[in-house]
Amino acid sequence: GAGVSQSPSNKVTEKGKDVELRCDPISGHTALYWYRQSLGQGLEFLIYFQGNSAPDKSGLPSDRFSAERTGGSVSTLTIQRTQQEDSAVYLCASTLALDTQYFGPGTRLTVL
Amino acid sequence: DQQVKQNSPSLSVQEGRISILNCDYTNSMFDYFLWYKKYPAEGPTFLISISSIKDKNEDGRFTVFLNKSAKHLSLHIVPSQPGDSAVYFCAASGNFGNEKLTFGTGTRLTIIP
Numbered sequence: 079g080a081g082v083s084q085s086p087s088n089k090v091t092e093k094g095k096d097v098e099l100r101c102d103p104i105s106g107h108t109a110l111y112w113y114r115q116s117l118g119q120g121l122e123f124l125i126y127f128q129g130n131s132a133p134d135k136s137g138l139p140s141d142r143f144s145a146e147r148t149g150g151s152v153s154t155l156t157i158q159r160t161q162q163e164d165s166a167v168y169l170c171a172s173t174l175a176l177d178t179q180y181f182g183p184g185t186r187l188t189v190l
Numbered sequence: 191d192q193q194v195k196q197n198s199p200s201l202s203v204q205e206g207r208i209s210i211l212n213c214d215y216t217n218s219m220f221d222y223f224l225w226y227k228k229y230p231a232e233g234p235t236f237l238i239s240i241s242s243i244k245d246k247n248e249d250g251r252f253t254v255f256l257n258k259s260a261k262h263l264s265l266h267i268v269p270s271q272p273g274d275s276a277v278y279f280c281a282a283s284g285n286f287g288n289e290k291l292t293f294g295t296g297t298r299l300t301i302i303p
Contacts, residue, residue, distance in 0.1 A: 082233070109289075111290060111291075113291075113293075118295070119295060120194070120196075120279060120293035120294050120295040120296060121234070121279065121281075121291070121293040122293075123290045123291065123292070126290055134290065137290075169233055169234070171233075173289075178224065178236050178239065179236070179291060180236065181226075181233030181234045181235070182233050183231070183232050183233045184232075184233050
C-alpha cells in the first residue's frame with residue numbers, strides 16, 4: 079500500500095481481556111516501530127523490529143505486552159489481561175534503513 | 191525523565207505571521223532531530239529534520255534551527271497558514287543501533303485567520 083496501515087482504528091475492551099493490534103508497514107520497509115501515546119503525553123517507544131527480529135524491546139511496559147513480526151512485513155502487538163492504564167493510541171511506524179519514520183493512523187485502545 | 195521537552199503546550203499565531211516552536215533536549219548523544227505534525231485522528235507526519243552537523247535546515251516555509259551548545263532546537267513557520275494548525279512534536283534519535291525516536295509532549299499550534 080501507499081502508507082502504513084493499522085487495524086482496528088478503534089478498540090474498546092473490558093479490563094482483563096486480551097487485544098491484538100495489527101500494523102501493515104510500507105512495502106519494502108525493513109524496520110518497524112511501535113509507539114504509544116497516552117492522554118496528554120508524547121509518543122513513547124515500545125519496541126523495534128529489524129526484519130523479523132526485535133533487537134530492542136526496552137519500551138514494553140510489562141510482560142503483558144508482546145509483539146511479533148512475520149515475513150518481514152506485518153506486525154502484531156498483543157496486550158494480555160488489559161488494564162485501564164493501557165488505554166492509549168498505539169502507533170506503528172516503518173522506515174527503510176533507519177531513515178525517517180513514517181507513521182500509520184494509530185489504533186485508539188480504550189480499556190473499560 | 192523527559193529527555194525531549196516542549197515547554198509550551200499551546201501557541202496561537204495570527205495568519206501570515208511567523209510561528210516559532212521550541213524544543214529542548216538533555217541527552218548529548220542525540221544527533222538527529224525531527225519535527226512531526228499531527229492532525230486529530232491521524233498519525234504524525236514527518237515535516238523536517240536536521241542532523242547535528244548542521245545548525246539550520248530549510249524547506250519552503252519551514253526552517254529548523256539547532257543550537258547544540260544550548261541543546262535547543264526550534265521550528266519556524268513563515269508565513270503561517272490556517273492549515274498549519276496542528277500539534278507539532280519534536281523528536282530526537284542517536285546512534286543507538288535502532289534509531290528509536292524520543293518525542294516531546296507536543297505543542298498545539300493554532301493559526302488565527
